[in-house]
Amino acid sequence: MTIAMLKFNWGTKIALVYSAFVLLMLGLVFAASRVDFQLVTKDYYQQELDYENRITEMKQLAMLDEPLQIMAQDEKLRIVFPSQALPEAGSVHLYRPSNQQYDQHFELKEEASPAFEIDTANLPRGLWRLKIRWKANGKYFYTEKVWVKGE
Numbered sequence: 001m002t003i004a005m006l007k008f009n010w011g012t013k014i015a016l017v018y019s020a021f022v023l024l025m026l027g028l029v030f031a032a033s034r035v036d037f038q039l040v041t042k043d044y045y046q047q048e049l050d051y052e053n054r055i056t057e058m059k060q061l062a063m064l065d066e067p068l069q070i071m072a073q074d075e076k077l078r079i080v081f082p083s084q085a086l087p088e089a090g091s092v093h094l095y096r097p098s099n100q101q102y103d104q105h106f107e108l109k110e111e112a113s114p115a116f117e118i119d120t121a122n123l124p125r126g127l128w129r130l131k132i133r134w135k136a137n138g139k140y141f142y143t144e145k146v147w148v149k150g151e
Contacts, residue, residue: 053140054142057133057140057141057142058141058142058143060139060140060141061085061141061142061143064082064084064085064141065082066082066083066084067082068080068081068082068132068141068143070130070145070147072120072147072149075119075120075121076117076120077117077118077120077130077147078115078116078117079092079115079117079118079130079132080114080115081114081115081116081134081136082114083114084136084137085134085136085137085139085141086110086111086114086136087108087109087110087111087116087134087135087136088110088134088135088136088137089107089108089109089110089134089135090107090108090133090134090135090141091105091106091108091132091134092105092106092108092116092118092130092131092132093105093106093130093131093132094106094118094123094128094129094130095128095129095130095131096124096126096127096128096129097127097129098126098127102123102124104118104123108134120149123149124149125149125150126149127146127147127148128146128147128148128149129144129145129146129147130143130144130146130147131143131144132144132145
């Protein structure tokens with residue numbers, strides 16, 4: 001059998017193109033099935049229902065005379081609460097959009113100090129969302145800030 005005997009007519013060429021297309025599609029389906037999809041939160045439906053409360057809590061924070069201050073310095077994240085709304089209880093959620101394994105939660109307790117510090121030395125560099133919710137003087141406050149950890 002020589003090369004001269006391997007003549008491809010138009011039917012053979014169509015079959016080869018079709019076979020190559022099928023193999024390409026099977027490869028794409030296999031690759032797509034291996035992608036890990038992480039939900040933002042497990043209880044996203046309940047959080048959607050509570051969103052109106054979050055808007056009210058953000059408005060409560062905007063009405064205060066002093067703003068909430070967030071400062072990153074020396075491998076620490078420092079959150080300074082307004083003096084009119086020192087936390088009695090609450091939480092700080094460090095949310096990593098790209099990988100939920102790095103998410104961290106911190107509970108706020110009633111303290112005399114208006115500042116709360118988080119050690120960020122072990123956190124990977126990149127984009128983080130700080131979700132801070134606390135109760136003070138019978139009212140709830142909420143804010144969300146973007147923080148990018150550099151070198």
